[in-house]
Amino acid sequence: MSRKLNLTIRRYNSFEEMKADEYKYxxxxxxxxxMDVVEELTREAFFGLRDLPPNESRLQRTLCHIKR
Structure with a gap:
């Protein structure tokens, strides 16, 4: 089964114009x-930078806030 690839190439006059278009997108x-993209980027950064398999057991940290 062949799938058609739909790509769009845009040309910008400035970095600010490109960032505005990206933000709008x-x-x-x-x-x-x-949220799916955030999860994918987080996993890629966490596991990719550390060369860990995604299902490897590791120590968990607990965070707590202490009022002064």
């Missing part, structure tokens, strides 16, 4: 799509 995406 992500605002148009539904929340669940944005």
């Amino acid at each position: 992500w605002q148009q995406q539904p929340a669940h799509v944005r």
Whole structure:
């Protein structure tokens, strides 16, 4: 089964114009799509930078806030 690849190439006059378009694009995406991308990038950064398999057991840290 062949799938058609739909790519769009845009040319920008400035970095600010590119960032504004990128921001607009992500605002148009539904929340669940944005959350999926955040999860994917987080996993990629955590496991990719540390060369760990995603299912490896590791120590868990507990955070607590102490009022002064």
